[in-house]
Amino acid sequence: MEELKKELKEKIIDALNLDDMSIGDIKDSDFLFGDGLGLDSIDALELIVILDKDYGIKLTDPKEGKKIFESIETMAQYISEHRTK
């Protein structure tokens, strides 16, 4: 699970162009949206693409996203339970 969290942080920094951040700047429990990393709705779409492309997970219920993308912790947990690749 720790390896997956590290991988997710690297993917998010790369895909969202968070140039000035390193994986050490993102805590597992930090909120990804709002007061945490400050991601926006376009970033949310980018996270959905990462889930599909890299882990074979297709989100069909938008309400699910709110819980899944709360933090690195919740993302990693969901991916480890549902990944198909």
Added chain:
Amino acid sequence: MKNKITHYCNIKNGKISLNGKLVFENQDEPTFLKFIKSAYKTLKIDYPKFYKMDPLCKLSLVASTILLDSMESIDSEMALLLCNRSSCIDIDKEHQSSISYENGGYASPATFVYTLPNIALGEISIKYKLKSENSFFIFENFNPKFMIDYSESLINLGKSKSVLCGWLEVNQDEYNAFVFIVEPKEGEELSVEKLNKLL
């Protein structure tokens, strides 16, 4: 009163100048993106969304910020008139590459949102809370006569009291930005010859 050029800013050849005076220089960066990032940081332009922008928006944002922050006040109805030659070609290529079969055909939303040159107008308008006329035109070459005619028309028809005009060209590591304010105040002569000279 006649319309004049009251403020202007240039970004080219590793240098940034405001009203003809050098405000930033960095000849050490090998790429446009590294150069514009170093300018953004050194000039302390605080706008975190900068990092997510495409090259055209980055150039537009830095040039317009240096220009507008030098003014005593900014009219929220200041019109925007931007032009260039290459549209947003760099991000278009990135988008094309991302949707290719070799890359799995996944479009990147963060890339796709910048695949129109007029997004640069939106970024400037959001940062400075402008609610005004704005247009982005593509020309083969710098077209000062068009910029004069269009900006004067906006002012003379009462659409706005001032116009931020700009030639904002970036294609990989070739870049040239020239932004200027047209308004009926004291300033430099607004003519084709003068604009060609200031470019």
